Amino acid sequence: MSHRNRQPIALISLHADPAAEVVKQDVGGQNVYVRNVGEVLAKLGWQVDMFTRKANHNEPTIVQHSPDCRTIRLSAGPEKFIPKNDLLEYLPEFLEAFLKFQSKEGTNYPLVHTNYWLSGWVGLQLQELRNIQLIHTHHSLGIVKYQAAGYQPPIAETRLAIEKQVLEQANCVVATSPQEQEALRKLVSEIGEIQVISSGTDISNFRLLSKTEARLKLGFDQSENIVLYVGRFDRRKGVETLLQACGNCQAKSQGNFRLVITGGEDPHSESDREEEKIKLLAQELELTENILFTGRLDHDILPFYYAAADVCVVPSYYEPFGLVAIEAMACGTPVVASNVGGLKFTVIPEETGLLVPPHDIDAFSVAIDRILTDDVWARKMRKQASLRVRQNFSWAYVAGQLSDLYRCLLARSIMNEQLWHLHLPTRWSSNVPELEVSAVGSAKLGKVS
Known part of the structure; x- marks a missing residue:
């Protein structure tokens, strides 16, 4: 009443x-x-x-x-x-x-x-x-x-x-x-x-955390280059594009490279077993050793994964808003995202991350490498990304x-x-x-x- x-x-x-x-x-x-x-x-x-x-x-x-x-x-x-x-x-x-x-x-x-x-x-x-x-x-x-x-x-x-x-x-x-x-x-x-x-997004949960402390908590090496994907295993989410891009990354060829994939199948999905396809592709690309599949994560631990990553990639073919990009930016993590839908609004190119054409494997590789190899710029983006979310997306x-x-x-x-x-x-x-x-x-x- x-x-x-x-x-x-x-x-x-x-x-x-x-x-x-x-x-x-x-x-x-x-x-x-x-x-x-x-x-x-x-x-x-x-x-x-x-x-x-x-x-x-x-x-x-x-x-x-x-x-x-x-x-x-x-x-x-x-x-x-x-x-x-x-x-x-x-x-x-x-x-x-x-x-x-x-x-x-x-x-x-x-x-x-x-x-x-x-x-x-x-x-x-x-x-x-x-x-x-x-x-x-x-x-x-x-x-x-x-x-x-x-x-x-x-x-x-x-x-x-x-x-x-x-x-x-x-x-x-x-x-x-x-x-x-x-x-x-x-x-x-x-x-x-x-x-x-x-x-x-919940800015009290998704917030700036120390990368060093986040990596200590999760058991990640402090010197690793960490690329993060968060989301469902769905064909439209572009995970296969991400894997192929990571396979081409210079950072991967130099070693000390880790791709962390959090999320999983939609429990009610009637589609093909997307996770199996992703794992098979990882084998073909010789990425299996570099990938950590975490499964679905509770929202109380997820901010530490964002904070531990050097870059969060959102390779979707379609994204009306792009909540993952907002969560990553709130935690101070630069984003590389497809230039589609709401992602063109949430991510500010060169300031909070980079936008590239969907499906474009080479463009994703170059963008990921750019962020991984420019520490000064990446640190600047961390601050700008977090500020943008606190001001506009609480x-x-x-x-x-x-x-x-x-x-x-x-x-x-x-x-x-x-x-x-x-x-x-x-x-x-x-x-x-x-x-x-x-x-x-x-x-x-x-x-x-």
């Missing part, structure tokens, strides 16, 4: 549970974003309810994070893990559960912030039924993802239609970088309001900007409601059309009355 004098708001993250244990790396960026933003918004005076789908019948329905912030798990479909591309048919059920919860609690949410296109569909229905202020964050754009992957799954048509509709009909779409804003405008629609508010800074946006939208809707409706483009008052759902046979996603 909402506390007196606090405005209740709803954050919807249908497939990514904000209350999931975030210490493990296999919990994705969206869980972390929604949970951290929600907790800080509560500190800023909002009553925050974060809604997700219940994916485990043994887990509590409500998780109280603080007196004014909680996660509410709604039943929609079987209470077990379901791949996100198979969740479409359960969206009307989720919407119904949300409306029932709202009515039972007697809570009115005048503002709803949805995350990812599945939640976006729910938001569009709520906008129709309840006249809410709808804010949406994409986290990943279908059109960009499919272009990078070179193929479209059966769900693609539905996803692209909903992403376009959300952009055109939401009161505001929050892009996490100017590059995402540009992609939305060029590839999705020229209609709709967009504000750029970046994602963030959760307090991100949630503060979102809070200002919410207040602005609510004020606009209250103070200028009649005037606003007179000037509303017709697209904002149009009905949300039913969408054929090719992935689930004859099922249709219509409005829930």
Whole structure:
């Protein structure tokens, strides 16, 4: 229930549970974003309810994070893990559960912030039924993802239609970088309001640490050249490009070179065993002796790996924001990253790291060698990288900007409601059309009355 004098708001993250244990790396960026933003918004005076789908019948329905912030798990479909591309048919059920919860609690949410296109569909229905202020964050754009992957799954048509509709009909779409804003405008629609508010990281955990002490703690040689990769083993993450680049590095040929790979398979992935392919490639490139596979790491130890590294490489073919680059920079580690998506926003070339074309093995080799062989420059980058994150990517800074946006939208809707409706483009008052759902046979996603 909402506390007196606090405005209740709803954050919807249908497939990514904000209350999931975030210490493990296999919990994705969206869980972390929604949970951290929600907790800080509560500190800023909002009553925050974060809604997700219940994916485990043994887990509590409500998780109280603080007196004014909680996660509410709604039943929609079987209470077990379901791949996100198979969740479409359960969206009307989720919407119904949300409306029932709202009515039972007697809570009115005048503002709803949805995350990812599945939640976006729910938001569009709520906008129709309840006249809410709808804010949406994409986290990943279908059109960009499919272009990078070179193929479209059966769900693609539905996803692209909903992403376009959300952009055109939401009161505001929050892009996490100017590059995402540009992609939305060029590839999705020229209609709709967009504000750029970046994602963030926990700067109390990811912080400047002594490289010497970090290496002592982890048992690394002080004189080693250490290259770090953090993330899932996924074809789109470009780990194979990184291995080939390391095989070509001058630093590797001179000995005393170590590539540390932290992370692992997505536990729910249906793709080929990417880890096996990576280990086979390492053998072919005669890198096996130089590579340390750590597996997934808890977030309390991960900062020491960042701090111990000379350079962190993010070779992704597609990256909407690039949380790993931010975490590395927060720990003072220069980054070599692909010149794609949000990485073009987070990494400042020559100041906090280097950007190179994705897939370009030689360019990655040269960039890694440059940082490994120029100590003075690398030390300067350590300071600049850490400062950039502290100033621009703390959760307090991100949630503060979102809070200002919410207040602005609510004020606009209250103070200028009649005037606003007179000037509303017709697209904002149009009905949300039913969408054929090719992935689930004859099922249709219509409005829930």
